[in-house]
Amino acid sequence: MTVQTLEELYESKFHLIYGYLLKIGCTREDAEDIVQNTFYKAISNMIHLETENPSAWLFKVAINNYYDLCRKQKRHPKVEVKDGFIENLFASVEDGEQVIINKENRAEIQEIVEQLKPVQANMLLLKYEMDLSYEQIANLLNIKVDTVRMTLYRARNQFKKKWSESRERR
Known part of the structure; x- marks a missing residue:
């Protein structure tokens, strides 16, 4: 170099x-x-x-x-969820149109993202907060595009599952 x-x-x-x-x-x-x-x-x-x-x-x-x-510093990394992330994520999640997202839900969404495995939360942030393509994420992390797709698929499904569980508890 x-x-x-x-x-x-x-x-x-x-x-x-x-x-x-x-x-x-x-x-x-x-x-x-x-x-x-x-x-x-x-x-x-x-x-x-x-x-x-x-x-x-x-x-x-x-x-x-x-x-x-x-x-x-004995602290846990904390993900900060913004409106763009929420809109982009729910646009890609099945039944996302049925879920009305507003500022009141941001804390709950952030909590759910923090419950995901770090690799899943990171992948969701790279895709939906930073708006990177699959190819850009693969290049950045030096992994295959198919791995990015699969990890994002699993992360979205895990998020959707936790979101549904959260809604049922209410």
């Missing part, structure tokens, strides 16, 4: 990684520090960084740094 390539990666991936960290509950200051530390690691490991997909490596390092920070 050359300095120019690293510079291009920084310009193209800084905002994506930073934005994702904010969406999973990282403070602005911590997100900036994590992204800077991630790129510092990339520079210092440049000789040893033999990967086909450096953006996936950067993303994973940043996320792991955030989880390490949460463990050190």
